[in-house]
Amino acid sequence: MTQSLYARISQRLKAGWYWCISFRKRDWDLSDYPVRLRRQETEPQPRSPRYKSHHYVAQVINWWAICGTGNTKEEAMRDLAANFANVRANRRDTGTPLPRPGKTEPIEFVSGERVYAHPELTDDFIRRVLDLSWAFLSDESSLWDFHHEETNDAYFAKIKEVYGVEVSDIKSGKLCDIFERIAATTGACRSSTIPQS
Numbered sequence: 001m002t003q004s005l006y007a008r009i010s011q012r013l014k015a016g017w018y019w020c021i022s023f024r025k026r027d028w029d030l031s032d033y034p035v036r037l038r039r040q041e042t043e044p045q046p047r048s049p050r051y052k053s054h055h056y057v058a059q060v061i062n063w064w065a066i067c068g069t070g071n072t073k074e075e076a077m078r079d080l081a082a083n084f085a086n087v088r089a090n091r092r093d094t095g096t097p098l099p100r101p102g103k104t105e106p107i108e109f110v111s112g113e114r115v116y117a118h119p120e121l122t123d124d125f126i127r128r129v130l131d132l133s134w135a136f137l138s139d140e141s142s143l144w145d146f147h148h149e150e151t152n153d154a155y156f157a158k159i160k161e162v163y164g165v166e167v168s169d170i171k172s173g174k175l176c177d178i179f180e181r182i183a184a185t186t187g188a189c190r191s192s193t194i195p196q197s
Helices: 003-024 073-094 119-128 153-163 175-186
Strands: 035-039 056-060 067-070
Touching: 035 073, 056 073, 067 073, 119 175, 153 175
Parallel strands: none
Antiparallel strands: 035 056, 056 067
């Protein structure tokens, strides 16, 4: 039996066990979830100083959105616990229950409603600012997703050059916020109103 097949079977059995014992209570914390901890290969030289390579990853089995990283097993577990606490608090605020331990939690895709509110502007921005023929965007997409530099300054300058709009105060670099600023400032809701350089 190969190592990966053994690992998959072991994880399924572990998830099944945690699922069975989850019926003993209704309010779960991290200790009620099956967790896998693994060592990962790290890049000797990260692509950018803002990226950090970690030696360990801790992840809730069957719940792909929850993980933690660290240079030791303990750090990875602490990071996982902090991320779990944030997700738990957010779900309580929105009235969304936690998934049952061991059960597969489907991947949730973030809405693209805001980022595609002005489709012509979105297409134009992808082509003229990001210099791409296409890109998959969501309302969580940001300028940070498209480069390895330590600041967004180059893109802020390009946006100013292309659209004549200052967006450097949008520190998150969120594209939906940037698109709304450009649309409000230039009236770029239709392709005919998008400034051409």
